[in-house]
Amino acid sequence: MRYLASTKNIAGCVGGLLGLGLHFVDVGGAYWLGVVAALYAAGALAAPPEKVRLVPPQPAEEAEALLRGLDALVARVRGLGNRMPAEAVERLDRIAEVLCGLLARPAELSAYPDTLHAVARIAGADLPLTVQAFLNMPWWYAVTRRVASEPSATEQLLTQLDLLEQESRRIAEEFYDADSRRQSDHTRYLRDRARRDEK
Secondary structure (H helix, E strand, O other), X not given: OOOOOOHHHHXXXXXXXXXXXXXXXXXXXXXXXXXXXXXXXXXXXXXXXXXXXXXXXXXXXHHHHHHHHHHHHHHHHHOOHHHOOHHHHHHHHHXXXXXXXXXXXXXXXXXXXXXXXXXXXXXXXXXXXXXXXXXXXXXXXXXXXXXXXXXXXXXXXXXXXXXXXXXXXXXXXXXXXXXXXXXXXXXXXXXHHHHHXXX
């Protein structure tokens, strides 16, 4: 359907109509159908390509997709039973709670592109990668195996989740600071109004 309205199809149709016109004035003879097809193809090939318009996803759509991904990740981890350490599941829950709170406000989040990018990076890449890297190893290896003097995979998982939780909380605190400022401004406004009313 998109091709029917394209510049290439319109130019091809003009060429094809020109071919039909030539047939009616008796140019092309028995090969008129080939002439029409050739002129259509020439018009379609000569036409400029369609302009590509890249439309970035709307904040609400991006937030919804990230929320679905987070929910799926948490549900998957909980469905694994004892495959993930209980401490890791608790940390994951806390991170998801912070991120979901931010993603539940896509309109306000879109006003802070850096914040939205940071949330998307954690929810869409860092957190799934952290969990998947751990789950790719057998549980017995992840719990006990150490490479040289490095921490075990379980210890590294907990460290990574701690770092992601700290980053998530820092991002959330910066985001909610605006709410706190608005609340303070409103309190000042109400006090000023009360003073004016007393006079």
